[in-house]
Amino acid sequence: MNNQLHEIFNEIKKNKNILILPHINPDGDALGSCFGLKYALLEYFPEKKIKIVFNKENEYLDFLGLTDNWGDWGNKSYLLITLDTANEERINKPNNLDPKKIINIDHHISNTYYGDLNYVMPEASSACEIIAIILEKWFKNINNRSKMALYTGIITDSNRFLYNSTSKKTLKIASWLYVDSLNTQYIYNKLYLKPKLDFDILQFIYKKIKIKDSIGYYIINKEDISQLKKESFEFKKYISLLNGYKDIKIWFSVIWKKEDQIYKISLRSREYNLIDIANSYNGGGHKYACGLQIKDIKELEVIINKLKELL
Numbered sequence: 001m002n003n004q005l006h007e008i009f010n011e012i013k014k015n016k017n018i019l020i021l022p023h024i025n026p027d028g029d030a031l032g033s034c035f036g037l038k039y040a041l042l043e044y045f046p047e048k049k050i051k052i053v054f055n056k057e058n059e060y061l062d063f064l065g066l067t068d069n070w071g072d073w074g075n076k077s078y079l080l081i082t083l084d085t086a087n088e089e090r091i092n093k094p095n096n097l098d099p100k101k102i103i104n105i106d107h108h109i110s111n112t113y114y115g116d117l118n119y120v121m122p123e124a125s126s127a128c129e130i131i132a133i134i135l136e137k138w139f140k141n142i143n144n145r146s147k148m149a150l151y152t153g154i155i156t157d158s159n160r161f162l163y164n165s166t167s168k169k170t171l172k173i174a175s176w177l178y179v180d181s182l183n184t185q186y187i188y189n190k191l192y193l194k195p196k197l198d199f200d201i202l203q204f205i206y207k208k209i210k211i212k213d214s215i216g217y218y219i220i221n222k223e224d225i226s227q228l229k230k231e232s233f234e235f236k237k238y239i240s241l242l243n244g245y246k247d248i249k250i251w252f253s254v255i256w257k258k259e260d261q262i263y264k265i266s267l268r269s270r271e272y273n274l275i276d277i278a279n280s281y282n283g284g285g286h287k288y289a290c291g292l293q294i295k296d297i298k299e300l301e302v303i304i305n306k307l308k309e310l311l
């Protein structure tokens with residue numbers, strides 16, 4: 001059950017120390033929502049001490065802000081706000097985390113409502129959309145730095161308003177964030193200009209794509225990863241290569257993750273609900289974009305058969 005927004009606002013007002021955490025390996029939406037919220041709160045409550053800590057800084061998102069250190073946070077009494085994070089395991093946290101209360105604000109349909117206060121809107125395009133709607137209600141207006149961060153998260157999670165999670169609400173709040181000084185070209189250059197190295201990987205992946213019975217996929221195994229000298233997570237974004245083909249109704253990538261010794265499968269579709277399959281393997285995510293993990297590549301055949309049944 002969701003809490004009332006005024007309950008969440010009262011909790012925020014009460015606390016001087018606030019820790020905001022995204023999910024591990026944060027993306028544009030996770031960081032955009034954290035920094036968007038921080039910059040707006042500091043504008044109206046400059047006396048608050050607000051920290052954002054995350055495990056991985058990416059050059060393409062560094063314009064939003066950099067991570068703080070954990071420091072002596074463990075000894076302080078503080079409120080924890082988690083954003084874009086579906087369950088407690090996904091929170092980027094050290095073991096000694098001991099907040100007074102947790103506020104969980106998210107848009108994942110698989111969210112487990114692990115907070116003391118929860119606000120989950122699965123229909124929202126992004127966590128940034130939710131935060132922007134909330135901030136507009138609370139403050140009427142917010143500073144441009146906050147707006148830029150929130151706009152960035154909406155465009156990354158909706159793929160520039162392409163995915164069908166984009167709604168009238170998304171566009172309305174995006175237009176509120178879209179101030180004259182918003183330098184979209186700068187944001188798009190940071191987010192979308194690719195290094196030349198990308199060509200090598202693209203060529204590599206294109207050769208590995210298999211398409212059968214309206215299902216398209218590619219597998220990146222242990223040997224591929226060491227051959228290309230890349231990290232496992234760097235292959236995930238190429239799943240969009242398979243989007244936009246009439247004959248491919250469901251597509252996925254299978255990527256070896258050496259840290260966990262498992263294969264990570266990312267499932268995508270324009271119209272078929274995939275979340276039940278992801279959930280049946282303890283995965284999660286959204287209706288048309290979700291993920292799961294398998295230990296043995298032989299399990300893939302069963303999953304492909306389940307996907308075929310959806311078509």
Ligand SMILES: [Mn+2]
Pocket residue numbers: 029030084107125126127157
């Ligand atoms: Mn998100």
